Amino acid sequence: MSENTTPQSEQFFLKAVHDSLCDGIQNLLGKGTLDALVENYHLDKLTNAPQELHNQLSQIFGTGAVVLERIIVKELYSTCDLSFEDTQPFNFNLSDRLSVARRQFEIKTVWRVESNGGAN
Amino acid sequence: MLHGGFLEGDAVMVAGAAGSGKTTLALQHLVNGATKYEQNGVYVTFEQLPDQIYRDAEGFGWDLRRLEQEGKFQIICTSPDLMVNKNGAEELLGDTIRELRPKRMVVDSLSHLQMFVPEGDVRREVYRLVMFLKTKGISSMLLWENPQILGNSYSITDVGLSFMVDAIVALRGVEIESSMRRALAILKMRGSDHDKHLREYEITPHGIRVDQPFTQYKGLMSGSPRRVASEKFVDMFRSVSDKKKSAVG
């Protein structure tokens, strides 16, 4: 967590990652698959461990995991009202993309607070 | 205002500028039909994706996805140029009509259809669509975007569609004492009596709410509203004036 992040915004971001993980899986593969992944693999508990999440998804879906991860990241950008850019489409890395999203979200949150005269 | 509601099978045009609440009114019409009157509904959209409509409806407390799962409602999103083909309406809507058996349908909007039809053919295409829905026993609500937001002229459509529909609901913004207010009027209702007053309406968190008539103003449709003296004030003024006359006399 950087010095610009408040506990509330960090909490919001983690919740956004969790919701995006669930929404991404459901929107792509259906509610049944989401339920199966949560019950059998507890994937919803890995939102703060992107590398482990990637490893689990790779184990389940093989090379298709990256496709799913991109959908999850797109959902996250939409939830956080950020602009998603498909940079490095052939070299997608979940941890890196989540870090970038977190930084962009922090910048946006700080800008918003400063625009409102410091009110939170 | 409608003295019992729209007549079954009628084609109703809802005309208003962007942001006047046409979509909200239309969705409310379908949700009410599905939840209160056991009348399934279909919303046909040419621009907004269904996902966006689901989200907007949630803001008013309407769970459209649940209604879809219950088989009471469906959103169809397509391109206007597909609809204006010879059997376009049947090809696009036929399966949904057979499965859902809707009694209500909204088309959002005729203005989009107009963009894909040669100027002289708009009436024919709208007539074809209206008659198709009537033969299926479906009451239709056809949205029309009126570019006039304010001002002193008011025309419903610039391509003469008014005669083709059975009822016309007009939504209009009016400026009263430097604030924007919203006015609703039933301009036409074939075969039934209706409230002739111009009423104020609001877009609330639960949908459209129609309020009292604008009895204290006249000239709202002209774009130059003027306050009307209330009857009580006129009587008081008359009585004071009469007293003065008799005092002088």
Add this chain to the structure above:
Amino acid sequence: MVEQTSNILSRLLSSDAKADLLVLFHKNPGLIDTIEAIARRIGRMGSAVEAEMRDLVAMGLLKVKVIGGNMVYSLDRSGDKRILEEAADHIRIVK
């Protein structure tokens, strides 16, 4: 059967374009349109998604009909439901 469903999952997740199409139709199940119009909705060209659309039709997730000379695609709700349920069952079994 397990291998068949595993193939289904591989096919569903074979490309970003296909994933975008699936998400679009799952979020908007009432969408009925041409390839070009659908491709525009996900920020792609029609030619870039044509092969993926045909594969989704072949899998039974989408259906196609001709309207006014145009090939028009829509979600096959029962086919989509069946395939996704198979995929979910596979994930439960493989664990």
